[in-house]
Amino acid sequence: MTTPKIVFLDRITIPEHVNIPSPSFDHEWINYDLTSPDQVAERIKDADIIVTNKVPLNAETLAGHEKLKLIALTATGFNNVDTAYCRANNIAVTNIRGYATQSVPEHAMAMIFTLMRNLRGYQQDIEAGEWLRQGLFCFFTHPVKDIAGATIGLVGSGALGQAMAELARAVGMNVIFAERKGAKDCREGYLPFEEVLAVADVISLHCPLNDDTCDLIAEPELKAMKSSAIVINTGRGGLVNELALVEALTRGEIAGAATDVFTQEPADKSNPLIANAGLPNLILTPHIAWGSDSALEKLVKILTNNIDAFQRGEALNRVV
Structure with missing residues (x-):
């Protein structure tokens, strides 16, 4: 029996200081920092297992690789993998779940504090x-609001949404969950999407990006919010219409916004958010909300557990 070959196509997506535990079985492991689409076929030609975060794996690049048995993702999202092809060709796909339920909410909460207390605006004023x-010994060019007592409207009630709710309650916020946009009836514990937009001081997005949630927050939704409200997006870039968000900020229709995610990543100066990064009420971070040291340690342990489980014939965190 040949030694299984594991190929990590984009090792650079995991910081160098994070050690990936070795699978428990004999194997050959090859790392590539980055892999472009036209390099995939050559690099996986003898692979039994592919490890990747964001490299696109479609029918064209996967075709003809009969040895391939597992695609082990180092992320929760799997939209970069042609799951239909994998299912038809008996290729298992696993993802990482539940590793960032501390990291993402803490990042989102840091954004809330920064915006509601206008820390960026005051920093710019001092500069x-x-x-x-x-x-004077102090000055007030921007409002400074308390987080305790504010209402946060959460869109998405999965593991991250629930963890965000727990953290928000811990700092004294009133938590409400939004029902799905356009839903005729509300589940118990949810409020209509439109009502949440109208009453929340903070809208925080923790839902997946799909056909139903693309441009979930666009011009009509921003106009429906309070002028004192802020928008936090640590979900996916396409959840918020970026141009509409910038226009709402510059017109004063909302008080602030923070995003860790963009429609295209990395984002360049053609992106309205990047082009307006100097706004005092806009916070931008480069898709790092998930990446605290503790979250990364959890991630790599789950990755190795997924690979070991597959090798034992067990289904763990299977997408396909």
């Missing part, structure tokens, strides 16, 4: 010399 011009 511009406003404190000296005012000539």
